[in-house]
Amino acid sequence: MTIFVLSGGHRIALAGAAAMLLLTTAASAALPPYWQRVHEIQAILDDGDVGRALHEAPIDRIERTAEDRYQVQAGPCTLEIRIIGESRSDPGPRKFHLEAGAATCR
Numbered sequence: 001m002t003i004f005v006l007s008g009g010h011r012i013a014l015a016g017a018a019a020m021l022l023l024t025t026a027a028s029a030a031l032p033p034y035w036q037r038v039h040e041i042q043a044i045l046d047d048g049d050v051g052r053a054l055h056e057a058p059i060d061r062i063e064r065t066a067e068d069r070y071q072v073q074a075g076p077c078t079l080e081i082r083i084i085g086e087s088r089s090d091p092g093p094r095k096f097h098l099e100a101g102a103a104t105c106r
Helices: 014-027 033-046 048-053
Strands: 003-005 011-013 061-066 069-074 077-085 096-100
Touching: 033 048, 033 061, 033 069, 033 096, 048 077, 048 096
Parallel strands: none
Antiparallel strands: 003 011, 061 069, 069 077, 077 096
């Protein structure tokens, strides 16, 4: 391990500097799949259009049916949701918006 001496007499190990760089880079990168899914489900729960399409019925279930597709069930109604990714040039968590289909109620 290489030790660097900085101005002021502070020492830093190369491994420590590399770890700091990786942590800084990771903070601006895309979310891991688990947290991306949490972010998508939270967006569904927070979306007013979803609530209106389901006639304000409480959501009973959110199921991921395919890549970027969810099915929301609220009482007798189901609603298909598509996740539409937005293009971006800067690093960071994926930006997206929701596209809801028409609710089907039995």
